[in-house]
Amino acid sequence: MENRKYIFVMGGVMSGVGKGITTSSIGAILKARGYKVTALKIDPYVNVDAGTMNPTEHGEVFVLNDGDETDQDMGNYERFMDIQLSRENYMTTGRVYESVIHRERNLEYGGKCVEVVPHIPLEVIDRIVKASEKDGSEITLIEIGGTVGEYQNVLFLETIRMMKIKNPDDVLSVLVSYVPMPNKIGEMKTKPTQYAVRTVNSAGVQPEFIIARSEVPMDQKRKEKISMFCNVGEEFVISAPDVDNVYEVLLNFERDNLSETILKKLRLETRTSDLSAWKNLVEKIKATKDSVTIGIVGKYFGTGDFVLSDAYMSVIEAIKHAGYQAGVKTKIDWINSELFEKEPEKTGSLSQYDGVLVPGGFGGRGIEGKIKAIQFCRENKIPFLGICYGMQLAVIEYARNVLGLEDANTTEVNRDTKNPVIDIMPEQKKNLEDGNYGATMRLGAYPAKLEAGTIAATLYKQAEISERHRHRWEVSPQYISKIETAGLVFSGKSPDGKLMEIIELPGEKHPFFVASQFHPEFKSTPLKAHPLFFGFVSAAKKRNQENK
Ligand code: GLN
Numbered sequence: 001m002e003n004r005k006y007i008f009v010m011g012g013v014m015s016g017v018g019k020g021i022t023t024s025s026i027g028a029i030l031k032a033r034g035y036k037v038t039a040l041k042i043d044p045y046v047n048v049d050a051g052t053m054n055p056t057e058h059g060e061v062f063v064l065n066d067g068d069e070t071d072q073d074m075g076n077y078e079r080f081m082d083i084q085l086s087r088e089n090y091m092t093t094g095r096v097y098e099s100v101i102h103r104e105r106n107l108e109y110g111g112k113c114v115e116v117v118p119h120i121p122l123e124v125i126d127r128i129v130k131a132s133e134k135d136g137s138e139i140t141l142i143e144i145g146g147t148v149g150e151y152q153n154v155l156f157l158e159t160i161r162m163m164k165i166k167n168p169d170d171v172l173s174v175l176v177s178y179v180p181m182p183n184k185i186g187e188m189k190t191k192p193t194q195y196a197v198r199t200v201n202s203a204g205v206q207p208e209f210i211i212a213r214s215e216v217p218m219d220q221k222r223k224e225k226i227s228m229f230c231n232v233g234e235e236f237v238i239s240a241p242d243v244d245n246v247y248e249v250l251l252n253f254e255r256d257n258l259s260e261t262i263l264k265k266l267r268l269e270t271r272t273s274d275l276s277a278w279k280n281l282v283e284k285i286k287a288t289k290d291s292v293t294i295g296i297v298g299k300y301f302g303t304g305d306f307v308l309s310d311a312y313m314s315v316i317e318a319i320k321h322a323g324y325q326a327g328v329k330t331k332i333d334w335i336n337s338e339l340f341e342k343e344p345e346k347t348g349s350l351s352q353y354d355g356v357l358v359p360g361g362f363g364g365r366g367i368e369g370k371i372k373a374i375q376f377c378r379e380n381k382i383p384f385l386g387i388c389y390g391m392q393l394a395v396i397e398y399a400r401n402v403l404g405l406e407d408a409n410t411t412e413v414n415r416d417t418k419n420p421v422i423d424i425m426p427e428q429k430k431n432l433e434d435g436n437y438g439a440t441m442r443l444g445a446y447p448a449k450l451e452a453g454t455i456a457a458t459l460y461k462q463a464e465i466s467e468r469h470r471h472r473w474e475v476s477p478q479y480i481s482k483i484e485t486a487g488l489v490f491s492g493k494s495p496d497g498k499l500m501e502i503i504e505l506p507g508e509k510h511p512f513f514v515a516s517q518f519h520p521e522f523k524s525t526p527l528k529a530h531p532l533f534f535g536f537v538s539a540a541k542k543r544n545q546e547n548k
Pocket of ligand 1: 359362387388412471472
């Protein structure tokens with residue numbers, strides 16, 4: 001393993017306690033001490049990637065530069081550690097088995113009996129080591145999805161055990177646990193965490209660190225208890241209370257000297273830490289007074305009786321980042337587009353927003369409502385940002401209501417429309433005919449050229465950009481000149497000029513009406529907002545001030 005160090009992060013008690021943010025924050029504080037870091041995510045499900053999963057169940061599909069369709073935690077790693085990851089940094093049980101079976105078929109196991117143990121964990125180790133070599137990292141963080149005690153992540157705990165036994169000084173594990181404080185009882189309960197540690201112990205692993213997530217900071221007594229009953233020294237029990245802003249987590253960790261303790265444990269020199277950029281950011285956020293409200297018109301919100309906005313995680317983050325840069329707090333309202341289908345007059349309620357965003361999506365449900373929302377924003381000069389499907393629907397809206405092509409549509413929804421302004425490209429047609437859905441969209445980073453003098457070019461301050469995609473349909477070449485003549489500007493195009501990447505209305509016609517075929521949200525970071533989001537939120541701020 002050439003002296004590379006590995007930190008595993010696993011979750012105890014329940015899901016959703018912030019393993020992803022913990023992993024990302026540990027990465028950020030180690031990076032702030034001058035170490036080269038990278039991260040991997042292991043998802044225990046059998047799907048080969050996240051591309052085929054329902055966003056309401058699984059959350060956002062985060063797309064990497066190389067087009068891999070991964071888990072939303074990968075987005076957190078990129079944003080917190082300011083790194084760009086690739087498919088080597090992401091694995092699922094499906095992916096691991098797929099390669100073991102492939103090797104077996106190629107006789108690569110030399111006639112041996114191929115078994116779940118040790119061959120599956122060995123494949124996992126091989127992938128972890130290769131990813132950290134490729135990224136040239138000194139410290140690699142590996143987050144294990146799910147919660148310890150689930151049948152399906154046992155093999156990944158076995159991976160930790162096998163790596164640790166060979167290189168005890170190079171491998172650490174961190175358990176992110178939850179310490180509840182039930183209202184009626186009125187004190188923090190550590191027992192669930194004790195059970196979680198016991199479960200990990202039964203897999204032959206003893207976590208070195210326990211990150212105790214709770215609503216409020218943990219007192220000394222509870223720390224002592226966890227230390228005593230979970231077999232870790234007190235300085236290795238870190239209290240991680242809820243915070244207003246996720247970037248405070250890493251500052252809290254540093255207050256507890258977490259990076260120094262980790263480095264000592266890994267026998268690495270401590271080096272000085274520079275967290276000034278994060279400190280400034282958190283202070284700036286705290287001092288911000290003005291705020292804007294953005295309406296997001298989408299459909300992947302519901303899970304049972306709850307509204308879960310995870311499907312739009314990177315969009316939410318990108319809006320926040322733009323707010324940090326523009327000096328405003330950003331509040332988001334979720335609007336189910338189907339509402340405007342049942343009651344079209346309700347589009348008028350969009351006037352209350354400082355900006356409206358229509359994000360990506362698939363299929364026919366809710367799209368007529370989104371089109372109505374876009375029309376309202378265009379006609380009433382409400383700042384609008386459309387992403388992917390949001391851009392396609394804006395083109396349809398323009399074709400219908402400005403060009404007068406009443407039945408304009410996308411062939412995704414109506415194959416027989418007479419005016420397929422959004423259509424599928426020939427190679428994609430073949431994929432659909434063959435039922436070949438997995439990882440076959442136009443995926444990952446593609447370059448685009450910007451038209452000088454446009455809003456897009458002004459915001460990016462660049463003539464050529466690279467952005468991440470995830471779609472099958474495109475603006476049909478047959479309609480481009482007609483649409484342009486009617487006043488919609490294609491301000492970004494693929495370098496060969498064939499694919500439309502950004503649309504906009506000129507500044508004299510609308511304060512901000514911009515949409516992109518790509519997903520700008522994947523490249524926004526807290527310390528550097530994305531230009532399109534920045535333009536959008538700045539326009540929203542202006543509207544808010546004018547309306548005061
Ligand atoms: N459904 C559209 C397409 O596949 C848009 C996809 C998206 O918004 N990500 O082209």
